[in-house]
Amino acid sequence: xxxxxxxxxxxxxEEDQVNFRGFMRTLAHxxxxxxxxxxxxxxxxxxxxxxxxxxxxxxxxxxxxxxDKISRDELLQVLRMMVGVNISDEQLGSIADxxxxxxxxxxxxxxxxxxxxxxxxxxxxxxxxxxxxxx
Amino acid sequence: MGDQALxxxxxxxxxxxxxxxxxxxxxFELNRSTDSSAQRELNVRFAAASSQPVExxxxxxxxxxxxxxxxxxxxxxxxxxxxxxxxxxxxxxxGLMPESCLLILxxxxxxxxxxxxxxxxxxxxxxxxxxLYLLPPIVLESGYFMxxxxxxxxxGSILWWAGLGALLNAFGIGLSLYLICQVPxxxxxxxxxxxxxxxxxxxxxxxxxxxxxxxxxARVNEQLYMMIFGEAxxxxxxxxxxxxxxxxxxxxxxxRITACAVTMKKYVEENVxxxxxxxxxYFMKMLSSVSETLIFIFMGVSTIGKNHEWNxxxxxxxxxxxxxxxxISVFALFYVSNRFRTFPFSVKDQCVxxxxxxxxxxxxxxxxxxxxxxxxxxxxFVTATLVVxxxxxxxxxxxxxxxxxxxxxxxxxxxxxxxxxxHTRLMDHLKAGIEDVCGQWxxxxxRDKFKKFDHKYLRKILIRKNLxxxxxxxxxxxxxxxxxxxxxxxxxxxxxxFSIPHQAQxxxxxxxxxxxxxxxxxxxxxxxxxxxxxxxxxYNKYNLQPQASEKQAKEILIRRRNTFRESMKKGHSLPWGKxxxxxxxxxxxxxxxxxxxxxxxxxxxxxxxHDGSDSELPPITFNTHSPAKSIQERRWTAEVIxxxxxxxxxxxxxxxxxxxxxxxxxxxRGRRAILRPKPLFHAVDEEFESxxxxxxxxxxxxxxxxxxxxxxxxxxxxxxxxxQRK
Numbered sequence: 049x050x051x052x053x054x055x056x057x058x059x060x061x062e063e064d065q066v067n068f069r070g071f072m073r074t075l076a077h078x079x080x081x082x083x084x085x086x087x088x089x090x091x092x093x094x095x096x097x098x099x100x101x102x103x104x105x106x107x108x109x110x111x112x113x114x115x116d117k118i119s120r121d122e123l124l125q126v127l128r129m130m131v132g133v134n135i136s137d138e139q140l141g142s143i144a145d146x147x148x149x150x151x152x153x154x155x156x157x158x159x160x161x162x163x164x165x166x167x168x169x170x171x172x173x174x175x176x177x178x179x180x181x182x183x
Numbered sequence: 184m185g186d187q188a189l190x191x192x193x194x195x196x197x198x199x200x201x202x203x204x205x206x207x208x209x210x211f212e213l214n215r216s217t218d219s220s221a222q223r224e225l226n227v228r229f230a231a232a233s234s235q236p237v238e239x240x241x242x243x244x245x246x247x248x249x250x251x252x253x254x255x256x257x258x259x260x261x262x263x264x265x266x267x268x269x270x271x272x273x274x275x276x277x278g279l280m281p282e283s284c285l286l287i288l289x290x291x292x293x294x295x296x297x298x299x300x301x302x303x304x305x306x307x308x309x310x311x312x313x314x315l316y317l318l319p320p321i322v323l324e325s326g327y328f329m330x331x332x333x334x335x336x337x338x339g340s341i342l343w344w345a346g347l348g349a350l351l352n353a354f355g356i357g358l359s360l361y362l363i364c365q366v367p368x369x370x371x372x373x374x375x376x377x378x379x380x381x382x383x384x385x386x387x388x389x390x391x392x393x394x395x396x397x398x399x400x401a402r403v404n405e406q407l408y409m410m411i412f413g414e415a416x417x418x419x420x421x422x423x424x425x426x427x428x429x430x431x432x433x434x435x436x437x438x439r440i441t442a443c444a445v446t447m448k449k450y451v452e453e454n455v456x457x458x459x460x461x462x463x464x465y466f467m468k469m470l471s472s473v474s475e476t477l478i479f480i481f482m483g484v485s486t487i488g489k490n491h492e493w494n495x496x497x498x499x500x501x502x503x504x505x506x507x508x509x510x511i512s513v514f515a516l517f518y519v520s521n522r523f524r525t526f527p528f529s530v531k532d533q534c535v536x537x538x539x540x541x542x543x544x545x546x547x548x549x550x551x552x553x554x555x556x557x558x559x560x561x562x563x564f565v566t567a568t569l570v571v572x573x574x575x576x577x578x579x580x581x582x583x584x585x586x587x588x589x590x591x592x593x594x595x596x597x598x599x600x601x602x603x604x605x606h607t608r609l610m611d612h613l614k615a616g617i618e619d620v621c622g623q624w625x626x627x628x629x630r631d632k633f634k635k636f637d638h639k640y641l642r643k644i645l646i647r648k649n650l651x652x653x654x655x656x657x658x659x660x661x662x663x664x665x666x667x668x669x670x671x672x673x674x675x676x677x678x679x680x681f682s683i684p685h686q687a688q689x690x691x692x693x694x695x696x697x698x699x700x701x702x703x704x705x706x707x708x709x710x711x712x713x714x715x716x717x718x719x720x721x722y723n724k725y726n727l728q729p730q731a732s733e734k735q736a737k738e739i740l741i742r743r744r745n746t747f748r749e750s751m752k753k754g755h756s757l758p759w760g761k762x763x764x765x766x767x768x769x770x771x772x773x774x775x776x777x778x779x780x781x782x783x784x785x786x787x788x789x790x791x792x793h794d795g796s797d798s799e800l801p802p803i804t805f806n807t808h809s810p811a812k813s814i815q816e817r818r819w820t821a822e823v824i825x826x827x828x829x830x831x832x833x834x835x836x837x838x839x840x841x842x843x844x845x846x847x848x849x850x851x852r853g854r855r856a857i858l859r860p861k862p863l864f865h866a867v868d869e870e871f872e873s874x875x876x877x878x879x880x881x882x883x884x885x886x887x888x889x890x891x892x893x894x895x896x897x898x899x900x901x902x903x904x905x906x907q908r909k
Contacts, residue, residue, distance in 0.1 A: 106613065
């Protein structure tokens, strides 16, 4: 989860530690989306827990060098972290390639944010990235 | 239950007709044979006619009584199976009505026949038959095939809903009916409170089968499906436990069976081979199918008969109250539980849940088994139950599909792509991580802890020793073989489609192969994804690799060779317009052969050492790299390039001309084929043996073939020299 902390650091305005504010901002992404919120604030900036922002958060977890693209290596790194030791590098490589190939539409062999969003359009991101906190 | 038998419709109807006739015939025979006086009459006539002594010798007797019960049961099963097959063959019908409708109709038909021929009554279904033979297979099958993860995720809601809902329903219906009974005008005064309550409890038992079939058809979202499923699973037990005279042991056993099925599934799957697994699966489905069918037939048979008592008030009010109380319980309970869920059920969802309260065989059996001594008006109850069942099954069952579509209930999203799988896993981890950080205790933690425990203790005990280590490899091989078979069936064309995802013409074939690919990838991922918290190496992976890699590399090489051969055979049109016959292989000399030698070195540099253990994308992993190569090796690597380029630039008429820089990434995936006898290769062999060396035209290809051809037909031995080069 060090990776995850990196992202949180990013949120907390590039300090080297995660302060409470950064933490809160990150956590705010995980508030479940509620219906009544959608109607307000159409003109203002999107709330942090909108679907797009949630997706952006997840995207940033992959995109380590912050070039707004998930390259094969970045994907491999994340895969390796998630998967453990049972799978060889080659297999992971194939899976990564397959992932990129599925998502990639402009042929740059990397996943941009729009491609990422498109791929996950059927997934219920709002639910997956929401945590019910006990009040 | 989707048997796709290849019977055309005609023969089926003939069979059905025959079966029905047979049934009738049997009844007639029965009448005749058991009518001993008639028999004697025949004998006497015979005797008179031949003027022989009255003594007759029965040459052929039909002792129908002896075989009656098995005969009839078999006949019913046969009839029902035929009906089922026909039902599924008919395109529109399964979407229109749930299967239960059909079964009930068949049962009613059989009942009508039996009644019409004045047969003595069919074997009575008593409680022991039901609980010992008919119910367990159904319960076992539903527990075994239950999707465990969504179930446990929703367990809280399910328990809340099933438990309280059933109670609420039962009491509500019972009490209301009791009140109705108090009204003297209806003539129901003798039904006391207890009886009403019992009736309420048995009538509130919902039968999942009908509804779930429709839901699956309409592909409603998982949550909804789970709620209904869970409710049905649990409330059977609840309703009968409340019945003081009911066979409680039987129902508790049913619940135990469910729990057993759910837990054992995981370990059984690991331990048995593929064929055994398939056998188990289909056997269970078959058993449960048969049981269900029998129950419905019983129901149909008892509809047509004289055991009814009709009381307008009771029956109508029963119906009305069933609906009202279900609505109340749904809306009230979900209102409360929605506050605690991350995923609240919308009003639409709740409407669907309410509407899916289809009663079925469960309530019928319970009603049928009511002891008449305590229920003097048992017939009334049975009739009422039947009416409710018929009403809900037919009317609600048929209309719930359109309702779901009309309400536009949120659909399920079957994960079609590896991306989705991957990213949702990431999000799961993310969520678990955050919860960890926050100190929240959610079901992810529980699941994690359970997994750890499971891996540490249970698996060691319950699963065969050698499996955990190599399970992935064996799974991988299984999947590869599956894919190989698929490849052969669908042809090479589909595999090459992968290389060019954004070229429209191959999208269809892409779809065909991708589920297989994704399945295997998903399986691989599923098996390994949750080991995040354990970051220690459990074993040295370099020990495992070489053995796996040998065989796999061999396999891969075989496959590649055959795929290539396939592609040639399929007659992909070459720029030169020659048919891809055996002699023309040399024409696959690529125009880009000239940059190839130069490019080759570049590519060599890119390649890393190949260990062979790849998944669906052999080209990527065919990374051989060693400066001091033998000729063989060079050829083998050289093979890789044309293969890659071949597939990378593959558009049937124009493969020679398309080269793109990222072609090594767009690779022919899944080029697999099962090895076949190859006259083709022999022909090619001759062609190319002579052309191995300096052929600039087809360096790669020639080498490809020759190196592959040298072993001739025996691939197993052949590739070891190739592979042992390391």
